[in-house]
Each structure stands twice: as structure tokens, then as C-alpha cells.
Amino acid sequence: MAKNQSTKKGMRAAYAQARRVNPRPITGRERPIELLEHAFPAYVGRQERTGYELMRRSFDEGASVFLTLSGAMTPAGLHQSCLIPLIERGVISALTTTGANLYHDAHRIIGHAIREVNPNAGDLQMRLARVIRIYDLGFWEEALLDTDRLFSAIMRGPEFQRKMTTPEFHFLLGKAVYRIEKQLGVKQPSLLSTCYKHAVPIWVGAVQDGSIFLNVVKLRRLLGEQFKFELDINEDVYSMAAMQHYARHHFNKRLAIWILGGGVPKNYTLQGEPLLDQILGVPTQGFDIDVQFCVDPVDNGALSSCPAGEGHTWGKVSVEAVETGSVYVHTDVTAVFPWLTHALLSDPKVKRRPQRLMDLMGDAVKLLDRDVQRRRKKLMETIDWHPGEVPKDTGHHHSLVRGEHGTR
Secondary structure, eight states: OHHHHHHHHHHHHHHHTSOOOOOOOOOSOOOHHHHHHHHOOSHHHHHHHHHHHHHHHHHHTTOEEEEEEOSSTTTTTHIIIIIHHHHHTTOOOEEEEOHHHHHHHHHHHTTOOOEEOOTTSOHHHHHHTTEEEETTEEEEHHHHHHHHHHHHHHHTSGGGSSEEOHHHHHHHHHHHHHHHHHHHTOSSOOHHHHHHHTTOOEEETTTTSSHHHHHHHHHHHHHGGGOOOEEOHHHHHHHHHHHHHHHHHSTTSOEEEEEESOHHHHHHHHTHHHIIIIISOOOOOOBSEEEEEEOSOSSSOOGGGOOHHHHHHTTSBOHHHHHHSEEEEESOHHHHHHHHHHHHHTSTTOOOOOOOGGGGHHHHHHHHHHHHHHTHHHHHTTSOOOGGGOOSOGGGHHHHHHOTTOOO
16 A cells, blocks of 8 residues: 555655746747747647657757658658758758658759649649649659759769769769759759768668669660669668767767658668667667657558667667657648758758768778677678578577577
């Protein structure tokens, strides 16, 4: 009975210390941060407020921020309103996105507009008019053809005629696009050129599922062996883990992931941690801060919407992230992220020197190489397995998989 009384007392004491729900009347004179602090006490509004708090904490703690971007976000201009300003203020350290987001961003720099359209106007008529639709956005089909020509011409350059990772590939694309923007007098830069300028590495986990790579296919068929561009998928995956490992041991030794949407970019970034710990035997702890904005339900097993706790069971995020550093904001990215970016950047203190991780990629790979080599002997024990060794008592299966000297 005494134990129950003690538990009851503790629960009541904890409840008594919880934040009171008592919003102030909105006057219209509030600063963004004040409005978030007092007018978002519950439900998705509270998730939004917590998202802002963790974004701010990422900056205050000097975390390396790995941002992932899925969905048609550059056609919607989210990079112009949010991502480029965050990169220019040094907040975003690395980016993982889809090839489509980088491809469609290029329409604007060669003079093609993306316009608002009525999603119920009729797709058959739009096709006759050669208007391409992305829900309530549209552009001429010529935008695709001209963008194909742009990237095809760029990728024929001598600097592309070798094997490389996606960060190397997009760095070279960004460099070329940066020069073109200067020549054309483009006032609003692309995401590619901005990342090049500030040495923000860009990974694309499913690069073959995008129009930039479709033009790689065309170039190979037309030019044959003259076109020597090739992506090194092995090194690409390794480079993501290497960069996370490097960031964990440099700067402020903190890692944050901001997930806009879900999809391949989310997992491609998060899988760097289990690659380090479970596959390569290099100790790590997962991301310290996990902020996600996504419309998907969390209870259908989809990777896009799995929360930090589920990710923790895979070694992707830390105990700290699960307990105090994570939020799943159940909403459309375009509905809230511009507002939260405004709140964050309204504070002039939110500005730091860019980490320029792309410049450090070689050092990051060398650091991980050294740590893998130190564990080579134990790792070699994990690569041999014979079906005939399966024990009859499946209760002892774990001893076979892990081995007496297993590293996992």
C-alpha cells in the first residue's frame, strides 16, 4: 500500500510541474517565437511547437544537421523559401533528397516558370496542351526537354568521365550550374548551386529513379565507351556513414536529422548508423535529435512514418533522441515548415559558419577506414557461414549467428 501511495504522490508531483495550458490572446504584435511559445499548446500544434524547439536546439547545441527531402518540394519552391536561407545561415550541414527535386529545380534557371493550376481542370486537356501537372502546379512539357538538354550537355564534360559517388556527382553538377547562373544573371540560385557554393554534400539514394539519370542512360547509348560516367554505389553508402562518423568526432559531436516527408532520403540517411555499428563494428549511438514532418500514419509499418522509438530499435537514433529529442509532426511539410523556418531565422543569432562537409569528405572516409581496419580481424569472422552448421536446437541459433567472438 505504501508503494502505491508513493507512486501516486510521485505522479501527482510530476503532473503539478507540467506546463499549464493557458494561451494568451493573440494581438497580432507577437514575434513568431512568442506565438509558438503561447498559442500552440496541444495536438498537432504542440507537435509543431516541439518541432521548432528541437530545430532551435539542433542549432544551439552545434549539431551537424542532416536534412532529408522527399516529395515534389522544389517545384513547390520550398528550397527557395526555406532550404537555401537555412544553408546560407549555416544551419544545414548535409542534404539527402530525390533526383527529381534537383532536376525540377533547374527549370527555373533556364527561364521556365512553374505556375499554379487547378487540379480539377482536366488532365486530358492539359495533356493536349502539353502542360505537365504535379497536383496544383504545372509547367510546359518544353521545360522537361530543355532541362534534359541542359543536364546532357553538362554531363558530357571531361570532369564527369569517371566513377564517383552521388555527393561528388552533385558537387560537379552544382559547380556547372553555378557558372551558368552567373552567365545568365539568375537572381534566385538553385539548390544545386547553393550546396556547391557552401560545400553541402548532396546524397541521392535512388538516383536511377529520376530524370537526371535518365539522361545518363541516353548518353551511354549514344556515346558508348566515350561516356565513362559511372556511380559507385558501394562508396556512396560508405561515404554517408563516414560523414556521420566524422561529425560525431568533430565540431560539437552532435548529430541531428530533420526529415521533410519520408521515403528513400529518410532511410538512406538513417541507415548510416546501423552500417557503422552493426555491419562495420564501429561504435556509434545514433542521431541525438530527430524531427520529422510527414502526413503518413505511423501504424502501418511504413518506413516513411516510423517514429524515433522504432528507429532506435534499429540503432538509428539514440536513447536521448527517443526520450527528449524527437517529434513526429503529423502534417504536410509545405503547411508548417516555412512558418517554422521564419520563426528560427527571425532570431539574428541563428547564424553560424558553414561546416563545409563536402570539403572534408576525404578526411571522413580516411577516418572511417582507419577504424574499420582496427577491427578487421573480428570483422573477418563475420563473413563466413555454412548452412551445414545450423544446430538442430533452434534455441541456440543466436550463438551461431553471433559467434563466440561476434562483433555485432
